Amino acid sequence: MSCPICKKEPVEKYRPFCSKRCADVDLGRWFNGQYAIPVQEEEAPDPDTSDH
Numbered sequence: 001m002s003c004p005i006c007k008k009e010p011v012e013k014y015r016p017f018c019s020k021r022c023a024d025v026d027l028g029r030w031f032n033g034q035y036a037i038p039v040q041e042e043e044a045p046d047p048d049t050s051d052h
Contacts, residue, residue: 003010005022018021029035
């Protein structure tokens with residue numbers, strides 16, 4: 001497996017990254033919201049059409 005940022009060989013100390021720099025780049029991407037898990041939110045039921 002190569003470094004997910006620059007594709008170099010990983011270094012044990014920073015695994016799966018090759019350096020502290022690549023690890024910090026990845027962390028910065030998390031902080032900036034560049035990584036996200038897509039979700040599909042359910043719509044709230046319309047109160048006018050509920051069965052009460």
